[in-house]
Amino acid sequence: MADKLELLALLEEKARRDAQRRHLLQFETLYEWQRKFLKATADHTSCMLMAANRVGKTRTGLTIDAMHLLGDYPEGWEGHVFDHAPMCWLLGFSMEKTRDLLQTPLFGTLEGGKWTGGLIPTDRIIAHLSATGTSGAMRQITVRHKSGSQSTVQFWSYSQGQHAIMGDSVDWYHIDEEPRDKSIYPQVLTRTATGDGGMGGRGILTFTPENGRTELVVQFMDCPAEGQYIQRATWADAPHLTADTQRKLLGMYPEWQRDMRSKGLPLLGTGLIFDFSDEEIRCQPFECPSHWWVVNGMDFGWDHPQAHIQLWIDKDDDVIYVAHAWRKSRVTPSTAWGSVKVWSRGVPTAWPHDGLQTEKGSGAQQKQAYQDAGWLMMPEHATWQGGGNGVEAGLVELYERMTTGRLKVFSHLTDWFDEKLSYHRDENGNIVKINDDLLSATRYAYMMRRFAKQRKDISTGAVVAHIPRPMRPMGRK
Numbered sequence: 001m002a003d004k005l006e007l008l009a010l011l012e013e014k015a016r017r018d019a020q021r022r023h024l025l026q027f028e029t030l031y032e033w034q035r036k037f038l039k040a041t042a043d044h045t046s047c048m049l050m051a052a053n054r055v056g057k058t059r060t061g062l063t064i065d066a067m068h069l070l071g072d073y074p075e076g077w078e079g080h081v082f083d084h085a086p087m088c089w090l091l092g093f094s095m096e097k098t099r100d101l102l103q104t105p106l107f108g109t110l111e112g113g114k115w116t117g118g119l120i121p122t123d124r125i126i127a128h129l130s131a132t133g134t135s136g137a138m139r140q141i142t143v144r145h146k147s148g149s150q151s152t153v154q155f156w157s158y159s160q161g162q163h164a165i166m167g168d169s170v171d172w173y174h175i176d177e178e179p180r181d182k183s184i185y186p187q188v189l190t191r192t193a194t195g196d197g198g199m200g201g202r203g204i205l206t207f208t209p210e211n212g213r214t215e216l217v218v219q220f221m222d223c224p225a226e227g228q229y230i231q232r233a234t235w236a237d238a239p240h241l242t243a244d245t246q247r248k249l250l251g252m253y254p255e256w257q258r259d260m261r262s263k264g265l266p267l268l269g270t271g272l273i274f275d276f277s278d279e280e281i282r283c284q285p286f287e288c289p290s291h292w293w294v295v296n297g298m299d300f301g302w303d304h305p306q307a308h309i310q311l312w313i314d315k316d317d318d319v320i321y322v323a324h325a326w327r328k329s330r331v332t333p334s335t336a337w338g339s340v341k342v343w344s345r346g347v348p349t350a351w352p353h354d355g356l357q358t359e360k361g362s363g364a365q366q367k368q369a370y371q372d373a374g375w376l377m378m379p380e381h382a383t384w385q386g387g388g389n390g391v392e393a394g395l396v397e398l399y400e401r402m403t404t405g406r407l408k409v410f411s412h413l414t415d416w417f418d419e420k421l422s423y424h425r426d427e428n429g430n431i432v433k434i435n436d437d438l439l440s441a442t443r444y445a446y447m448m449r450r451f452a453k454q455r456k457d458i459s460t461g462a463v464v465a466h467i468p469r470p471m472r473p474m475g476r477k
Contacts, residue, residue: 023066023119024074026059033237034060037204039078044229045202046189048220051233052264053208054241054249061174061206062105065090066119068172069106069153071146080202085145086171087195088153089188089203093177095134095157102176103138103155110136126150158184171195173203178211185216202227209266213424217266221422222434234263265421273395273423273431276403282417283408288312288323293452296349297382297445298375299437300366305329307437308340309416310347311445313452320401320446322409325416325438333373341374346458350448352440353381353389378451382444391431394443416442 030038037060040047051057067073068086090106092098107125108117115125124144131139143151156165158179165184170191179185188203195201209217220230235246250258259265259277288294293313300306310324324343328336337344351367371377383389401407409416416438423439426432 020121020123022121023063023070023072026063026119027067027074027077030060030063031056031237031239033231033233034063035078037231038064040229040231041079041202041204042081045192045200045227046205046229047203048205048228048230049233050207050209050217050220050230050264050266052235052238053261055233055235055238055264056240057206057208057233058101058176059105061176061204062102062119064204065102065153065172065174066106069120069143069145069151070124071151082171082196083147084197085143085147085149085151086201087168088151089156089165089168089170089173089191090153091156091158091165091173091175091179091184091188093157093179094159095131095137095155097177098155098157099134099137102174103141106153107138107141131155165191169194169201170203171201173201175203175205176207178205178207178209178214178216180211182215208264209260211266213266213272213422218422218424218432222432232264273425274399274402274420278417278420280405281402281407281409282411283321285323285410285412288455289314290454290456292455293449294347294455294458295445295449295452296344296347296375297441297443297448298349298351298370299440299444300352300354300370301327301437302330305437306331306336307441308336308344309438309441309445310343311442311449311452312455313449318406320407320449322407322413322416322442324410325413325441327415327437333370333375337370337373337375344375346376346453348448348451348453349375349377350382350444350451351377352444378448382447384447385450389447391443394447395431398443398446 034056037047037049041064049057049060064079065088067077067079068082069088071082071085073081090098090102092102104118106118107120108115108122110128115122120143126142126144128138128142129140131137138155140152140154143153145151154168158181165187168191170188172195173188173192175185175188185205192201192203211217219225220228224230235241241249246262250262253261255277259279293315294310295313296308296310298306298308305327306329307327308325309322312321312323313319314321324340326336326340328339349370351370354366367377367381381389384393398407419435419437419439422435424432
């Protein structure tokens, strides 16, 4: 009997200690991608985790929230550190959602005047103030910080509107799920202006992009401001989701939602140019048949990436494959050549009309600089066979090919697919010329495919000193 009582006492003590360090235990179980996001908060003031459902995005954010409220930063912590007890805002769609998804995991449940079951240890919770109108929801909770002072967390819902979240100076914010109200995020940023001792507060956004390519999503993806950071997470990043679980879940979602639910990709919007799933054009890599035709395309760049792609053309079935793709900013032609020469050598290369301008990295004429580095540059810049270099004509033809199965992209070319995801028009219908380098290179190669060369003639890798005669045109006259 004494042994049983001793064992019971030991188990109770273990449970008590585990409850005291639940936030630390959760930190220890974070995946590598979650730690990468955590680390980004040290160097960026606004970090967006745009992720698939059930991968642990909110859990990631709450782990960070708990450390800031407590000041108990563990060994191995690489995220931002507050040297004082911060004022934190946690925001959700409604007070019910805020209570269930943010408040409860952090603080547990309140029973008999005592909090139990959350990341924050019970004895560190000093006081709470209930919210009106929602049972069990809190407006504010005060936590004893490691420094001895008090951290404060306030809970807000988007349904209250921006007018309800004015006045306070905020050190840290966590927006969980994207607000449809465009004014919420700017209003939260305004509250951080004097936060963190006057240095400016910071925070995170964790959500699945159910609202599609909103202004907020487009900004972070296409043209992030200084201090902004975006990271994606898919089911492939979540080992706790077994292949069987993923298969069953995917089958429950409508097809048009599957990329959003499983990959964290924004729902397709009216502004998206290639408004269809990646799966419609994705294919597994394979060896190029010797009788197929090959052509390269490039887009010059320095501050924005230079880009290089290669098309394989099956004339028999009238199908074109994007087989290689590479892009990088601030690299010279010779450096880029070292990365792509294994597949670019001896292949005719199409280039845009700005190739006669001076190349920023080397000071040489762009076309000549790339030719000297090793590329087999076509004599003239990319044009259609009938003349001109119109962008819209190319987009129409590429769209038609993609949607009819006559243009495929190798599955490992993730940068190409990322550009496809963000390639869109603005409210006036104009193409947004941001993050389109590989797609532009693809269009140039497609325009000049009449100058492609058969693979069998370049299989030795030798540089060919001339441009072959045009092959039989496909599609455009």
